Amino acid sequence: MQLESLQELNVAFNSLADLPGCSTFSSLSVLTLDHNVVSHPSADFFQSCQKIRSLKAGNNPFQCTCELREFIKNIGQVPRGVVEDWPDSYKCDYPESYKGTPLKDFHPSQLSCNTVLLIVTVGATMLLLAVTMTLLCIYLDLPWYLRMMFQWTQTRRRARNLPLEELQRTLQFHAFISYSGHDSAWVKNELVPNLEKEDVRICLHERNFVPGKSIVENIVNCIEKSYKSIFVLSPNFVQSEWCHYELYFAHHNLFHAGSDNLILILLEPIPQNSIPNKYHKLRALMTQRTYLEWPKEKSKRGLFWANIRAAFNMKLTLGTENKDEKT
Incomplete structure (x- = not known):
């Protein structure tokens, strides 16, 4: 046809x-x-x-x-x-x-209708993500921060499960002091005596950490029970992982509580290139914040202590004696 x-x-x-x-x-x-x-x-x-x-x-x-x-x-x-x-x-x-x-x-979309293009795009994205994560792990020690955030979250979750009457408390300390064990002589012979003679109540690891609790939980509890957190910075400090834990949690608590609760004391100069990459928070704090430098000349120390005491000029209604305090 x-x-x-x-x-x-x-x-x-x-x-x-x-x-x-x-x-x-x-x-x-x-x-x-x-x-x-x-x-x-x-x-x-x-x-x-x-x-x-x-x-x-x-x-x-x-x-x-x-x-x-x-x-x-x-x-x-x-x-x-x-x-x-x-x-x-x-x-x-x-x-x-x-x-x-x-x-x-x-x-x-072209992507949804082209299987080859979709596979290439997904593969390239996954590769870029893998490279990014690798770089973060190498230069910023991302696993360390993830581990710290997990421990912080777990500690705060346990805190939320405490009875209401236990949560309804006031501050128990004026200051929590974080320092390297290598600087303990200066802390015990200079810092603590000069603060405590002005009725500043101090929280220290060896006196106030509660046996049976994890170190991380003790750190978080001490920071939250203290009006301020004092960090004694030195080359020894940046080599101490536990000191960095304390700085990390205190800085996190600063944003969580919305208060300016950090006091940085530079006991000895710290070369920027000596600070590990994963301590970028410490780098930022030393760049952006004002810190008090410990003077080697005795004639200048009066002004140093006056500046420290000025941070505690607020009258606090402190709670009753800390039952966990070990004297």
Whole structure:
């Protein structure tokens, strides 16, 4: 049957599942195909039917998937009016999330429709993430900070589970002192006596840490029970991991409590290049905050102690004697 001369074809209200190509209808210019079961019209229909001047293919159950993207794109490239009833009669029937959506509003991304591109993108993202995490682990000691945050969270969770009457307490100390064991002689012979003679109550590891509790929990409890946290900075300090724990928790508590609770005493100069990379918080504090430098000349120490005492000029209503304090 010779159909090369056929110019108009009306097959509406049938059960056709696809747009017929024009390989046997070389002269076809008008095609009516509405109200059929066309779900995935061929993407090369307009290339096959280059003489088409009128296409009526609305009211079909179009499946809005990646296969339909090229057909929709081609509709936008033909002259206006060629596709009749566009866009009102051309709507998605599947999937359910797109049901009723006009085909002109269906725009799947290139990434979602290109498996190779998706795999490459996901792979590149994972590689970049792995490289970033590796660099963080190397230069900032990320595992250390994650471990510290976990321990901090666990300690605060246990604190929330304490009875209400135990939580309703006032501060028990004016200051918690953090220092390296190598600097303990200066702390015990200079710092503590000069503060305690002014009735400043001090929290120290050896006196106030509670046996049976973890070191991290003792650190957190002492910091939270103290009005201020004093850090005795020196090259020995930056070599002590526990000192850095204390600085980390105190700095975290500063933002948590919304108060300025840190006092930095520079006992000995610390070269910036001697501070480990993971102690970037200490670097930042020494750069941004004012610290008190311990003077070697005795004539200057009076002003030093005056500055320290000025930090405790607020009258505190301290709680009753700390039952955990070991004298």
